[in-house]
Amino acid sequence: MDAALGPPEKLATRADELTPMLSQYFELCTEYEDSLVLFQVGDFYEAFCEAAERVSRLCEITLTKREDSTGEYPMAGIPVDNAESYIETLLDAGYRVAVADQVQDPDEATGVVDRAVTRIVTPGTLTEDELLRTDDNNFVACLARDGDRFGLALLDVSTGDCFVTSTADESALADELGRFAPAEAVVGPDAPTAPFDSDCMVTPHDTAAFEGENARELVASYFGDPETVLAGDCEVRACGALLDYAEYTRGSEGDDAAGERGRLDYLNHVTRYDPREYLLLDRVALDSLELFDRRAIHGRAAATVVEVLDETACALGSRELKDWLRRPLIERGRIEARHDAVGELAADVRTRERLHEQLRDVYDVERLISRVSRARANARDLRSLKDTLDVVPEVEAALEGAQCDALREIRDDLDDLGEIRDLIGRAIRDEPPIEVTEGGVIAAGYDDRLDDLRETERDGKAWIDSLEETERERTGIDSLKVGHNAVHGYYIEVTNPNLDAVPDDYTRRQTLKNAERFYTPELKAREDEIIQAEQRADDLEYDLFREVRDTVAAESERVQALADTLARLDVLVSFATVAAEYDYARPTIVDEPKRTAIEGGRHPVVERTQSSFVPNDADLDAESFFAVITGPNMSGKSTYMRQVALIQLLAQAGSFVPAADARLSLVDRVFTRVGASDDIAGGKSTFMVEMTELAEILENATDRSLILLDEVGRGTSTTDGLAIARAVTEHVHDEIGARTLFATHHHELTATAEALPAAFNCHFSAEQDGQTVSFDHEIRQGPAAASYGVQVARESGVPDTVVDRSRELLDAHDQENSSYEGVNSHEGNNTRNGQSTAAASNDAETGSDGDASTDENELATIIREQNLATTTPMDALALLQDLQERIEE
Ligand code: ADP
Numbered sequence: 001m002d003a004a005l006g007p008p009e010k011l012a013t014r015a016d017e018l019t020p021m022l023s024q025y026f027e028l029c030t031e032y033e034d035s036l037v038l039f040q041v042g043d044f045y046e047a048f049c050e051a052a053e054r055v056s057r058l059c060e061i062t063l064t065k066r067e068d069s070t071g072e073y074p075m076a077g078i079p080v081d082n083a084e085s086y087i088e089t090l091l092d093a094g095y096r097v098a099v100a101d102q103v104q105d106p107d108e109a110t111g112v113v114d115r116a117v118t119r120i121v122t123p124g125t126l127t128e129d130e131l132l133r134t135d136d137n138n139f140v141a142c143l144a145r146d147g148d149r150f151g152l153a154l155l156d157v158s159t160g161d162c163f164v165t166s167t168a169d170e171s172a173l174a175d176e177l178g179r180f181a182p183a184e185a186v187v188g189p190d191a192p193t194a195p196f197d198s199d200c201m202v203t204p205h206d207t208a209a210f211e212g213e214n215a216r217e218l219v220a221s222y223f224g225d226p227e228t229v230l231a232g233d234c235e236v237r238a239c240g241a242l243l244d245y246a247e248y249t250r251g252s253e254g255d256d257a258a259g260e261r262g263r264l265d266y267l268n269h270v271t272r273y274d275p276r277e278y279l280l281l282d283r284v285a286l287d288s289l290e291l292f293d294r295r296a297i298h299g300r301a302a303a304t305v306v307e308v309l310d311e312t313a314c315a316l317g318s319r320e321l322k323d324w325l326r327r328p329l330i331e332r333g334r335i336e337a338r339h340d341a342v343g344e345l346a347a348d349v350r351t352r353e354r355l356h357e358q359l360r361d362v363y364d365v366e367r368l369i370s371r372v373s374r375a376r377a378n379a380r381d382l383r384s385l386k387d388t389l390d391v392v393p394e395v396e397a398a399l400e401g402a403q404c405d406a407l408r409e410i411r412d413d414l415d416d417l418g419e420i421r422d423l424i425g426r427a428i429r430d431e432p433p434i435e436v437t438e439g440g441v442i443a444a445g446y447d448d449r450l451d452d453l454r455e456t457e458r459d460g461k462a463w464i465d466s467l468e469e470t471e472r473e474r475t476g477i478d479s480l481k482v483g484h485n486a487v488h489g490y491y492i493e494v495t496n497p498n499l500d501a502v503p504d505d506y507t508r509r510q511t512l513k514n515a516e517r518f519y520t521p522e523l524k525a526r527e528d529e530i531i532q533a534e535q536r537a538d539d540l541e542y543d544l545f546r547e548v549r550d551t552v553a554a555e556s557e558r559v560q561a562l563a564d565t566l567a568r569l570d571v572l573v574s575f576a577t578v579a580a581e582y583d584y585a586r587p588t589i590v591d592e593p594k595r596t597a598i599e600g601g602r603h604p605v606v607e608r609t610q611s612s613f614v615p616n617d618a619d620l621d622a623e624s625f626f627a628v629i630t631g632p633n634m635s636g637k638s639t640y641m642r643q644v645a646l647i648q649l650l651a652q653a654g655s656f657v658p659a660a661d662a663r664l665s666l667v668d669r670v671f672t673r674v675g676a677s678d679d680i681a682g683g684k685s686t687f688m689v690e691m692t693e694l695a696e697i698l699e700n701a702t703d704r705s706l707i708l709l710d711e712v713g714r715g716t717s718t719t720d721g722l723a724i725a726r727a728v729t730e731h732v733h734d735e736i737g738a739r740t741l742f743a744t745h746h747h748e749l750t751a752t753a754e755a756l757p758a759a760f761n762c763h764f765s766a767e768q769d770g771q772t773v774s775f776d777h778e779i780r781q782g783p784a785a786a787s788y789g790v791q792v793a794r795e796s797g798v799p800d801t802v803v804d805r806s807r808e809l810l811d812a813h814d815q816e817n818s819s820y821e822g823v824n825s826h827e828g829n830n831t832r833n834g835q836s837t838a839a840a841s842n843d844a845e846t847g848s849d850g851d852a853s854t855d856e857n858e859l860a861t862i863i864r865e866q867n868l869a870t871t872t873p874m875d876a877l878a879l880l881q882d883l884q885e886r887i888e889e
Contacts, residue, residue, distance in 0.1 A: 007033065008049030010073065019068050020112040022048065028100050028117060034203070035098035035120055036090060042106075044077035045099065052076040058093050059086045084130040087121050091131070094201065096122040119262075120249040123201050124184025125157045127370065132158055134364060135310075135318040141182035141200075142242035143173075144210055144234050151234030153242040154180050155267075157249075159319075159366040160560060162270045166235045171282075171696060172275055178283025179326050186245045188237070205245050215240020223270045230272050239270065250374070266373035266556040279328040279652050280669040284693055288674040288708075289642055289649070290605065291325060305646060308605050309655070311577040313359035316366055316563050317570025324571055328652035330666055332589050338572065338654025340404035343586050345576030346656065352580070354398045355573050359566065363388045366563040373553045379432035379441045379545060382552065385559070386424040392416035392562070395569070406572070413565040420555055427548045439538040441545050450544065453537040460530035464490060467523065477501050490527045491517035575655045582608075584656035587647070588663045594703070594739050596620040596644065600660030603643035604650070607658060614777040615660065618644050624760055626733050628753035629743040630784035631764030636777040637743040638674060640764070641708045644741060645670050648706055667706045667739070671697040674710040694728065703737035710743045722746050733759055750783035859883060 007029035011018060015026060025039050025048060036055070038045035047055045048066065056063035056076040066075040078086040087097050099121065104114035124140025126132050137156045144151045150173050154163045163180075167173055177185075177196060184201040188210035196202055208214055212233060218240045219226040226236045243264075250262025286292060291305045306325060312318045329335045345352045363384040371377040372385075392414055399411040432441045442450060468482040471492060481493045488510055494502055495515045506518035519527075552559075578584060582604075600615035607613035614636075620627065629637050647657040651664055673693045694712060701707055712725050725746050732740050733756045742749070753759040763784035766773050866879060 008051060010049045014070060017070050019070060022066075022068075022070075022073065024112055024115060025100075028098070028115070032098040032117060032120065035096040037098045037100055037117075038078070038083070038087075039100045040080060040102045040115060041077070043080050045080055045083055046075055046077045048073050048075050055086075055090070059089050061086075084128055087128075088131050091121065091123050096120055096201075096203070122184055122203065122249055124182055124186075124203075125246060125249040126183075127158045127367075127374070127376075129367070132367075134315040136322060137161060137180075137319055139180045139182040140184045140186060140242065140246070141177060141180065142186040142188075142205075142238045142245065144188050144215075144237035144241060146232065146234035146237065149232065149234045151232065151236070151238035152176055153235070153238040154182060155242055155246060157246055157264070158370060160264070160266045160269075160370050160556075161366075162239075162267060164230055164235050164239050164270055164272050165275055166232055166238075167275060171700065172280075175280055175282040176275055178286060179281065186242060188241055203245070205241060205248075209241040209244035210237050212237060214244070218243045222264075222267055229270055235272070243267075262374065264370075264373070265553060266370045266560070268557050269560065276668075277330065279330050279649065279667065281326065281328075281649070282671075282696075284696075285645075285670050285672045286326070288672040289645060289670075291649075292322065303605050303609060305605055308608050309574070309578055309650075311356075311574040311581075312570045313356050313573070314362040314566070314570055315364040316362060316567040317359065317574060319366075320564075320567035321571045321574060324653045325649070328649055329654065330652065330668060332666060335589060335652055335654055335666075337404070337406040338575075339586055339656070341406035341572045342575045342579055342654065342656055344402070344404050344407060345573055346579040349580070351398055351401075352573055352576050355395065355569065356577065358391050358394050358398060359570050359573065361387060361391050362566050362570075365559055366567075369552075369556045369559040369563070372549055373556050375546075375549065375553075377549060378434055378436050379428050380434060382424050382428050382548065383430070383432065385552065386421055386428070388566075389416050389421040389424075395566070407569075410565055410569050410572075413561070415558055415562050415565075417555060417558055417562065420552055420559075423548060423551060427544065436545050437538065437542050439534070439541050442541045447540070447544055450537055450540050453533045453540065456533040457530050457537065460526045460533070463526055464523070464530075467492070475501050475503060488517070489519075489531075490523055491519055492523070493517050572654075579656035582658065584658050585661055587651035587657050587659075588661075589651070590663050590665050592665055593622045594620060594625045594737075595622075595663060595665040596648070596706075596739060597661075597663040598644065598647055598659050599662070601643050601647055601662070602658040603639050604646055604658045606639050606643075616640055616643075616777075616779045620739050622758075624758055625737070626729070626740045626753070626756065626759035627742065628729070628749050628759060628761050628783075629741060629763065629779075630745075630747060630750055630761065631743075632766050632773075632775075632784070633745075635764035635766055635775045636779075637764055638710055639777075640779060641674070641710065641741045641743055645672065645706060645708055666704070668702055668704040669700070670706045670708075671701055671738075672708045672710075673697060673712060674708055694724075698728070698731060698736070701732070701736050701738045705736075705738040707732065707738050707740040707742075709740065711745060712742070718746075722748055725749055726752050729753070729759065730756065747783070753783075859886065 007026050011022060011026045011029070015023070018026060021041075025037065025046075028039065029037050029051075036047065036051055038047060040046075046052075046066075052063060052074040053076075055061070055078070056074075059076075059078060061076055061078060064075050064077075066073045083099075087099075090097050097120065098117045099119050100115045101118045102113045103116045103118070106113050121128070121131075122140070124138065126138055132138055138158060139154045139156050142153045142155075144153075149166055149168045150170070151166045152164070152173060155161070165176060167176070177200075182200055184203055185196050186203050186205045188205060189207050209218075215237045216226050219230065219236055222243060223229045223239075226239075230236050230239060246264055246267075247262055250264065281289075281291075289305065293304060306322060309325075310318060310321055312321055329338075345355075365385055365388050368377065368381050368385055371381055393416055396411055396414050396416070399407055399414075402408045402411055427442060427446045429441060429443045444451060444454070464482060468480065471482070472478060472480050475494075477494055477498045479495050479498065482490065483493060484490050491509050492506065493512075493515050494506075494517075499516060502516075502518065505520050507520070508516060509519050510517040579586075596618055597620075598616075598618040601618060602613055602615050616636075618627075618640075629640065631637055643658070647659055647662055648664055648667055649670060650657050651662065652666060673690065690712065694709075697707060697709075709728070712721075712728055725742075725744060726749065729742065729749065729752050732738055737758075750761045753761045760781075761783040762779050762781055764775065764777065764779060765784055766775050862879075862883065
């Protein structure tokens with residue numbers, strides 16, 4: 001990505017001698033040096049020189065050239081009418097695009113036409129419907145630093161959603177960025193660049209915008225006193241700089257813009273929050289629970305959690321649902337209020353379905369009102385707003401009998417903006433055209449002046465309609481015709497044989513092969529009258545339309561509040577629909593510490609994507625909160641762990657849960673270390689990623705957290721891995737005391753679990769039937785049988801001698817393992833059920849200390865000294881090749 005372009009060199013070297021037009025282009029490129037400038041020339045947006053070459057390559061359009069007296073310049077143009085799809089390509093390639101429009105009528109220009117950048121399109125500040133996903137927010141983030149505190153502001157320019165928070169903890173900062181997944185991050189002086197996702201564009205912005213005084217003023221002009229709406233200098237600076245950047249990208253857009261920098265008038269509310277007010281989910285957790293994105297590994301996820309939960313009826317609700325899942329609550333009262341509403345709607349099919357139908361008629365008024373405020377909305381948008389407002393009283397009626405607080409609150413919050421609805425209803429025609437300057441927009445009866453003009457127009461046209469008849473009578477020419485064409489206007493047409501009968505007041509307008517066309521002074525006068533009336537009416541309509549639009553814009557805050565209320569309702573209805581259709585249960589929130597009591601829990605996605613699903617229980621409490629889960633691959637361990645976490649998360653988001661029953665105490669955070677998320681592209685080894693994630697968990701988890709660990713210590717040697725797994729288990733158990741589910745293939749860990757008072761074993765098993773292994777996916781108490789693999793080997797026909805030897809080695813291993821108990825400081829039941837610990841016979845083969853040659857020692861040293869923590873998969877391959885070469889020498 002090479003976003004910084006600067007002005008083309010070729011132009012820079014000849015800056016003095018350029019033609020006025022190219023000189024104007026050059027200046028705009030200099031002013032907007034970090035953007036690719038698209039420069040309107042008539043029906044095309046042109047780029048020149050280096051920029052032309054890139055646009056041509058990326059957008060696959062022909063590279064042409066412009067020739068003038070000063071030379072030849074490469075040029076590439078994209079059609080103005082169809083620019084958005086090309087702009088999207090340029091954005092995807094990592095560019096910001098500055099759109100320079102002609103802001104002067106070319107006919108009125110003396111010399112070169114005035115052009116101005118009317119908008120800068122960047123990934124984080126999009127408002128073009130064509131470029132946005134309707135069902136998700138699109139955030140731009142801004143970071144400012146104040147000592148060791150970071151202020152973080154987030155804004156969705158298309159909807160006006162604005163959030164601000166701050167933290168002194170860089171990992172908490174990364175978590176927030178993970179949650180909101182901004183498409184772009186604006187950074188100021190000494191802000192960190194580290195915690196951004198790789199597909200987030202990092203945009204440095206004017207240092208002055210981050211300065212305290214400037215930021216304070218801008219924040220105050222949008223949201224009121226910064227001291228009351230925000231907390232601390234770094235928040236004000238982040239928020240101020242973000243507003244500044246958003247205005248900068250708005251340019252001077254809108255169909256009635258006066259060329260000044262765009263204020264975002266619809267932005268009038270900021271949500272200041274503390275990350276600790278929500279259940280914390282970092283990027284790793286969001287990813288591994290497959291909440292919003294499918295993970296590539298195992299190719300397993302057929303759907304995401306949000307996909308199976310989304311029964312919302314409108315775009316507002318669909319976005320709100322994601323917000324609720326991204327930020328589940330930690331306040332019991334608020335959570336239970338949502339559960340009450342879901343319960344009430346789940347039990348009442350009629351109301352639920354009625355609301356769902358009504359909400360389907362709700363437009364994306366959040367984005368619509370932002371277009372209204374930016375003077376980019378057309379008459380159809382206003383009609384759509386009215387259609388939505390029409391629904392409001394119906395929704396209110398449907399909620400009439402609402403019992404619970406949450407639904408009553410929604411009912412009371414509903415605001416049908418009666419006067420706005422009436423205004424649009426009276427002023428705007430039913431099916432107006434997209435163009436707002438060519439008439440046909442304002443309804444009859446709304447404005448007397450307009451009605452008069454339209455009447456003049458109609459009278460004139462009626463007179464003309466009757467003209468044919470009158471003139472035929474007057475002249476006696478039966479074939480006389482009255483017509484109209486775009487070039488010559490109205491005419492009276494007489495065929496050549498009848499030309500003798502033409503009266504004196506006819507003036508010739510046009511000669512055809514077989515006829516002549518005429519006009520009369522009266523026809524001309526009427527025609528002028530019609531044209532004038534039409535022109536004045538169109539202009540008046542546009543003025544009236546803008547008045548209406550401005551009146552609506554002045555109520556943007558109320559429209560946004562309405563959007564928010566409808567969005568909440570839509571999510572609750574969606575939760576209720578899922579609960580009723582898929583047999584979810586209302587979770588009970590309890591105050592007992594570390595309580596997770598799930599009966600018949602299911603994984604919300606897996607249960608939908610396969611024909612049968614085996615429900616499982618979970619039972620954790622203060623005395624017994626650490627589960628070590630063993631069992632063969634594919635037996636269901638990770639599905640089980642995720643379902644426990646998802647049930648917790650859904651409950652705290654306010655949803656019912658896929659289980660027969662669930663009693664849960666709240667958690668402050670869900671941590672996951674699941675699966676081998678090998679970041680090969682990022683150049684990190686599996687082990688390194690694993691340890692980084694682990695360190696994060698150990699540092700931040702509390703006794704109110706829920707931790708999922710899957711196969712910790714797999715990326716290194718067995719001894720190493722086991723040691724780490726044991727140490728982690730002890731630490732989490734003794735020091736942190738967090739509810740934990742730990743799936744492992746280290747069978748030795750089951751002994752550790754038995755040794756720790758609040759840890760316990762459970763397992764999944766497999767059955768062998770002839771050649772096939774089958775799983776019953778049922779969780780059971782106690783550890784899995786260690787000899788599982790050996791049994792499978794025997795049943796699969798591996799020779800007895802090999803099987804016996806395997807068992808011998810396994811027993812020896814157990815023996816070795818029991819030494820752990822000797823150094824274990826914990827009291828507990830250390831025997832492993834049903835496991836033989838018979839001493840192993842001599843097993844010289846297991847050691848490698850034979851009479852190895854010096855060569856082998858050398859190889860061993862190389863391997864031993866390799867630091868696996870920093871070895872990437874590519875390094876490992878290179879090392880292997882090196883070793884191979886040494887052996888062959
Ligand atoms: P493991 O983590 O033990 O390797 P998984 O949890 O990945 O196993 O499960 C493997 C597959 O088994 C899943 O993809 C799913 O299709 C199926 N499965 C898991 N749990 C269940 C269950 N409770 N009921 C039915 N099928 C299940």
